[in-house]
Amino acid sequence: MKTVTSFSLFGGALALSNQKVDIVAQQQPLLQNACPSNSILHNGECQLSTYDTSSTITLGYQSNISHITQTLEDSRETASRIKDFPWNFSPECFSTEATEEPYCVFSDQNFASGRGIFIITTKTLAYAMLEKDAFTRPETLSRMNHFENPPFYKHDFPGKGRGLVANKTLQRGDQLFASTPILITDPDLYDLPNSERLALMHRGIETLPVASQRVFWELMGHTDDDPIDDRINTNNFEIAIDGVSQSALFPEIAMLNHDCRPNAAYFFDEETLTHYIHAIKPIYPGEEITITYTNNEEERSERMRRLEKNWGFKCACSTCTAHPHLVEESDARLKHIAALQKVLDDWTPASSATPAVAELLISLMQQERLEASLSIGYKHAAEVYSSFGMKWEAVKYAKLSVELSMLDKGWTDRDVWEMKKMGENPEMSWSWQKRVGLVAKSAGCGCGGRH
Ligand SMILES: *[C@@H]1O[C@H](CO)[C@@H](O)[C@H](O)[C@H]1NC(C)=O
Numbered sequence: 379m380k381t382v383t384s385f386s387l388f389g390g391a392l393a394l395s396n397q398k399v400d401i402v403a404q405q406q407p408l409l410q411n412a413c414p415s416n417s418i419l420h421n422g423e424c425q426l427s428t429y430d431t432s433s434t435i436t437l438g439y440q441s442n443i444s445h446i447t448q449t450l451e452d453s454r455e456t457a458s459r460i461k462d463f464p465w466n467f468s469p470e471c472f473s474t475e476a477t478e479e480p481y482c483v484f485s486d487q488n489f490a491s492g493r494g495i496f497i498i499t500t501k502t503l504a505y506a507m508l509e510k511d512a513f514t515r516p517e518t519l520s521r522m523n524h525f526e527n528p529p530f531y532k533h534d535f536p537g538k539g540r541g542l543v544a545n546k547t548l549q550r551g552d553q554l555f556a557s558t559p560i561l562i563t564d565p566d567l568y569d570l571p572n573s574e575r576l577a578l579m580h581r582g583i584e585t586l587p588v589a590s591q592r593v594f595w596e597l598m599g600h601t602d603d604d605p606i607d608d609r610i611n612t613n614n615f616e617i618a619i620d621g622v623s624q625s626a627l628f629p630e631i632a633m634l635n636h637d638c639r640p641n642a643a644y645f646f647d648e649e650t651l652t653h654y655i656h657a658i659k660p661i662y663p664g665e666e667i668t669i670t671y672t673n674n675e676e677e678r679s680e681r682m683r684r685l686e687k688n689w690g691f692k693c694a695c696s697t698c699t700a701h702p703h704l705v706e707e708s709d710a711r712l713k714h715i716a717a718l719q720k721v722l723d724d725w726t727p728a729s730s731a732t733p734a735v736a737e738l739l740i741s742l743m744q745q746e747r748l749e750a751s752l753s754i755g756y757k758h759a760a761e762v763y764s765s766f767g768m769k770w771e772a773v774k775y776a777k778l779s780v781e782l783s784m785l786d787k788g789w790t791d792r793d794v795w796e797m798k799k800m801g802e803n804p805e806m807s808w809s810w811q812k813r814v815g816l817v818a819k820s821a822g823c824g825c826g827g828r829h
């Protein structure tokens with residue numbers, strides 16, 4: 379994220395789908411000051427942390443350290459002497475005046491059946507992660523990190539680099555990856571002097587199990603910077619854990635290239651710390667599997683600018699390279715899509731939202747081949763039909779929205795939950811008949827005159 383420190387949350391390979399941008403926009407302040415230093419935040423409450431603060435390990439949490447204090451073996455030895463210590467190495471830490479809590483590297487080599495993980499963040503946030511199912515119920519990870527016999531192969535595209543190509547037909551909903559990160563880093567690490575930030579990263583890599591170190595070094599960077607920093611910055615993903623933005627690295631998916639109209643979607647499940655990728659439309663043998671690195675509802679020039687700045691490549695997707703006349707039409711559709719969503723989000727009495735507006739929105743998204751965005755288009759349609767008391771149309775679009783949102787936002791997402799409820803019982807939803815009175819007053823809604 380070095381190249382974009384001016385807005386560090388969006389930097390690096392912060393591959394954000396349109397909905398994920400919202401998470402970052404509504405981001406809460408870091409939780410580091412939310413609890414006293416001897417406790418951690420759990421389910422919104424401060425609880426005493428489980429490790430023994432009286433032991434020698436407190437040394438590892440001291441913030442007045444200008445260099446790594448222990449050799450790798452010494453720090454392993456120190457950690458092993460402490461009863462029930464959750465990490466394999468004594469954490470090395472740095473802090474500045476700007477940071478109340480030091481940033482430390484926490485490493486667990488046994489995570490995810492020996493795949494391992496290291497986390498560079500504050501103690502508060504690292505121990506909050508320890509409370510997730512991924513750590514407390516390792517059996518929930520039994521389905522993750524199965525990379526053998528995949529439905530694709532690696533291919534070298536001239537002038538573009540490596541990519542993954544399907545070797546069997548994939549249908550919407552087919553899972554491509556379910557992977558846990560080998561590392562998580564706090565975007566606020568940039569508060570530290572560069573040398574200290576890099577020292578933590580280098581120590582982190584050293585603590586990974588050998589197999590995970592190997593997949594890390596197979597990654598490609600795109601600058602002449604520090605080789606570890608560059609690989610992380612080029613390949614990491616923005617995730618949110620308990621509303622706090624973090625960067626995570628899932629090396630196996632790094633070979634997925636960007637497309638403005640991708641055929642696969644991803645989401646991050648916080649409880650299992652798992653990044654899922656599924657096909658969102660049929661993918662045929664010989665077709666490259668793609669995801670988006672950026673917000674595809676932005677106009678071409680903006681997409682190109684971001685991709686060049688953050689990943690160092692010229693966007694070559696079909697909508698970036700199309701004839702200027704086609705680009706102009708595509709950009710016009712994207713503007714129209716944004717405008718229609720504003721109309722549909724208007725719940726004041728002056729709103730001009732009608733089912734016809736939602737149908738147009740869906741049609742434009744289909745023309746633009748914005749598959750993942752359609753989950754939002756369908757949600758708008760479900761809500762507007764519900765607001766006019768049209769039950770079965772609301773149910774239909776709620777179901778369509780759930781199917782796609784589960785692949786793009788994950789099964790625990792709030793929108794998914796809301797649309798599931800709507801699909802079961804629209805009459806109980808907050809939007810039900812909200813606009814019925816308005817129709818009677820105005821000339822009609824163009825929605826079939828059901829009332
Ligand atoms: C940091 O610790 C060293 C001893 O380890 C001490 O000499 C130094 O004064 C401390 N610096 C600050 C700023 O506390």
Ligand SMILES: *[C@@H]1O[C@H](CO)[C@@H](O)[C@H](O)[C@H]1NC(C)=O
Nearest residue numbers: 527528529530531532545546
């Ligand atoms: C697809 O290619 C992968 C190699 O990446 C191989 O392991 C797998 O067996 C192939 N599957 C099919 C159906 O050919």
